Amino acid sequence: MKMVRTIKGTHDILPAQSGDWQDLETQIHKTANLHGYDEIRTPIIEDAALFNRGVGEETDIVSKEMYSWIDKDKSTISLRPELTAPVVRAYVQHNLGGQSLLQRLYYIGPSFRRERPQKGRQRQFHQFGVEAIGSDNPEQDAEVISIGWNILNNFGINELELNISSIGSDDCRTNYKQELINYLKPFIPQLSEVSQHRLKHNPLRILDTKNKDEIKIIESAPKIENFYTKEDETYFLTVQQYLDDLEIPYKINPLLVRGLDYYTQTTFEISSKKIGAQDALLGGGRYDGLIKSLGGKDVPAVGFAAGMERILIATDSRKRTDKQVACIYIVCTDLSALGPLQQIAKNLRELDIKVILETLRRSMKAQMREANKKNANYAIIVGEQEAIDKTVQLKNLNEGKQDTINQGELIAYFKSLTF
RNA sequence: GUGGGUGUAGCUCAGCUGGUUAGAGCACCUGGUUGUGGCCCAGGAGGCCGUGGGUUCAAGUCCCAUCACUCACCCCA
Structure with missing residues (x-):
């Protein structure tokens, strides 16, 4: 195909x-x-x-x-x-x-x-x-x-x-056009086909020519400023x-x-x-x-x-002022926690925080790599143990530090935090 | 419409005068022992070498055609 x-x-x-x-x-x-x-x-x-x-x-x-x-x-x-x-x-x-x-x-x-x-x-x-x-x-x-x-x-x-x-x-242009035509008439044989056509329909455009011979002719043509x-x-x-x-x-x-x-x-x-x-x-x-x-x-x-x-x-070489938005990646390897995490994601987004939640069910390592690739500031990590304890591992990806936090306290924690 | 240049992996490219299973860097994926990213290391996947025809024992490499992209002319933003 x-x-x-x-x-x-x-x-x-x-x-x-x-x-x-x-x-x-x-x-x-x-x-x-x-x-x-x-x-x-x-x-x-x-x-x-x-x-x-x-x-x-x-x-x-x-x-x-x-x-x-x-x-x-x-x-x-x-x-x-x-x-x-x-x-x-x-x-x-x-x-x-x-x-x-x-x-x-x-x-x-x-x-x-x-x-x-x-x-x-x-x-x-x-x-x-x-x-x-x-x-x-x-x-x-x-x-x-x-x-x-x-x-x-x-x-x-x-x-x-x-x-x-x-x-x-309009008056100025009408007069000027006529003068320009009068000036160019003797040169008609030297003009390109396009310019000859323009002489009839839109003589001003001839001024814009890129043709070297024509540029020479134009140099001593009447100037529009004399007709203002x-x-x-x-x-x-x-x-x-x-x-x-x-x-x-x-x-x-x-x-x-x-x-x-x-x-x-x-x-x-x-x-x-x-x-x-x-x-x-x-x-x-x-x-x-x-x-x-x-x-x-x-x-x-x-x-x-x-x-x-x-x-x-x-502007190709322009330095973009990268306004890094706050971003959290939710890493989850225990499906039973996915429901509560959806809720947490929703609440965080309501605080204008960008939240990305894993949907490929990959290994923890793969999910962490993804979090890094997305430039997340934090990873919220939930595995088997956290699912049971109703906690999360909250990892600051810039500093590498990690704490255990109760799922119920997460929103309050991010509310008090300025990125 | 007219002219020039280029087509090899997702991207940037290497492949000498035609000669075995087509390469690199980046990107991607998986690992580097208990559930944790970046750096590093190992491995992997990914190409009918734009397409069709021809020359040849042999074509990514030579010839022809075709298509695509690109730059320029005209003109415009």
Whole structure:
């Protein structure tokens, strides 16, 4: 019989790793809450139209990476490739804007994209992110950026680099796009096939090219900052001012172009040099037009998404602060004592003490080895004699000392004890 | 979609120019005398050497195919 295994690009998170995940999740919940953000959870499957309209048909994500299928009722369903569109959908659907002018939301969960897997890239991967929906002021951008920065920083990732840019207002971008196209037209024969296609559909993306010849051409292309309106410029400078106030270091990178259609004004990305080619840990920006385009009111918003697998890769060498929980292993070689020991185990657990009770009926030596392997602080040992006497041998496994205690006195003993 | 690398025990790997019953470390199990862990010692279990075909007296080792994993490109978290 052939073994069934995880499908390409998906991974099990095994017990040896799940503690790291829990730590990261704890850090996310904590930092987001400290900034006044509340969690939102949305379905993993959505109407495909949400992403076609929200993320954009021309993006790689939707045009070639999205898992979609036609359901039994002929509707087209997609596994979500990202969470901003779903969160906005929920905001619009439940009219969250009606409850308060500003919604500060965060999320954690899996996303799906059908790509060739490599280091830091999977077909099922986990993202967390925040979305601040309602404010069009630069302090909101700075707040969102700082949450991302703080989570990564608090989690102990070194060599973080924050790049920021602004792609300006709609007017600015329209003018700039036209100028860029005019500039690039004479170079069309020298452009790659992909870039030629982009020239028609999404010329800004050409700025992000990795092709050496194209990089040279781009170097003397018109710069977007020359097309900012007065307001765009002030806005971007104010975001920078607040980042300075928050003591968050950043680099201005005008070539930072994000591959999703919905961004406006501020865009940003945090990366780490430590993790291979896929070095973006977190990316986001302002998306003032998205809510309206998904059927809501004309509400401004800003947010980011971060890749949890990549963060964990970047923290590989991190020292986990092992919060050793109190643990007792119950060693029993006399079945007649098992009933009373069940009772004792239950009572100890009610004191928030981790209790593991042998269920393999192994030899005493094997059970003691197991207790050691589980890092138990104490072993409660009951053999033939103790079963008769209604006592236990209580062994402190750190010190190696052992005492006889009446079964009836055990709970009181542990109540008075601090681990 | 395109290109490179790698497939030997649960894990990390060794196996020279093809030559007997395929090895190590870690992990696992059992012991080291009366019912007690860690350290140490002894023993044990565990591999159709990714799969299929070919060359050969002989293939883990050479050739071909195939699959899987992995890294990178594109793009993204």
